Amino acid sequence: MEPKFTVTFSEGVAKIELSGRLDATNAPLLQEELKKLIGQDVKRLVFFAKDLEYISSAGLRVIIFAKQKIGVDAQVYLVGAGENVLNVIKMSGLDNFMVITDSYSE
Amino acid sequence: MKKLVVPAKLENLDKASDFITRGGKSLGFDEKKLSQIKLAAEEVIVNIINYAYPKGEGEIEISYSQRDDGAFKIEIIDRGIPFDPLSLPDPDVGASLEERKIGGLGIYLVRRVMDEMNYKREDGKNVLTLVKNP
Numbered sequence: 678m679e680p681k682f683t684v685t686f687s688e689g690v691a692k693i694e695l696s697g698r699l700d701a702t703n704a705p706l707l708q709e710e711l712k713k714l715i716g717q718d719v720k721r722l723v724f725f726a727k728d729l730e731y732i733s734s735a736g737l738r739v740i741i742f743a744k745q746k747i748g749v750d751a752q753v754y755l756v757g758a759g760e761n762v763l764n765v766i767k768m769s770g771l772d773n774f775m776v777i778t779d780s781y782s783e
Numbered sequence: 784m785k786k787l788v789v790p791a792k793l794e795n796l797d798k799a800s801d802f803i804t805r806g807g808k809s810l811g812f813d814e815k816k817l818s819q820i821k822l823a824a825e826e827v828i829v830n831i832i833n834y835a836y837p838k839g840e841g842e843i844e845i846s847y848s849q850r851d852d853g854a855f856k857i858e859i860i861d862r863g864i865p866f867d868p869l870s871l872p873d874p875d876v877g878a879s880l881e882e883r884k885i886g887g888l889g890i891y892l893v894r895r896v897m898d899e900m901n902y903k904r905e906d907g908k909n910v911l912t913l914v915k916n917p
Contacts, residue, residue: 700796701829702793731821733829735829744881745881753880768891768892768895770877773877
């Protein structure tokens with residue numbers, strides 16, 4: 678399956694661009710990609726979700742994993758998420774621990 | 784009643800969840816409810832794929848029907864190890880990201896988005912019933 682995400686890291690900011698879906702079929706791939714950041718000094722984890730249509734608990738676990746294993750002190754951002762994705766984030770209570778915004782600037 | 788039987792493998796997740804979602808669509812459920820049905824279907828099916836058959840291969844049997852009251856009733860069956868998802872404690876959704884435990888979140892979401900969820904162990908099968916009201 679085509680990866681539906683890209684991960685970039687520079688100057689303490691990890692940017693994760695998501696699209697399509699983040700579920701049990703591709704969440705492990707994203708987790709593997711994010712593992713490469715372990716040991717870096719990550720100050721921000723920014724998930725761009727404008728083009729993300731669907732997320733399941735497998736996707737939520739990757740966000741939790743990123744925070745716990747990569748950026749314990751990092752601030753987590755969720756940018757541009759649509760209603761479906763936002764509803765799942767809110768049901769899980771993760772919205773209380775991330776900055777949810779429509780747009781992101783450095 | 785419509786029915787689908789597939790091997791419990793991740794490659795069949797789309798086929799299985801699409802089967803259920805299309806069923807909801809044919810009964811006229813709106814986009815919001817369909818996305819909730821899709822989420823619940825995935826969570827339950829992934830659990831079966833990951834945990835039901837630790838020693839080998841097995842199948843997932845899915846059927847759905849419309850109840851007299853208009854509700855969408857989905858039955859998901861496996862012949863794997865006994866597992867009652869209703870026995871899982873709810874995760875602490877108030878816990879911060881640092882303190883989060885990894886398990887239980889999927890089934891919790893199922894409970895939140897569906898109107899009924901029932902489990903029985905019968906003839907060596909796990910029988911899970913999900914209901915979405917119209």
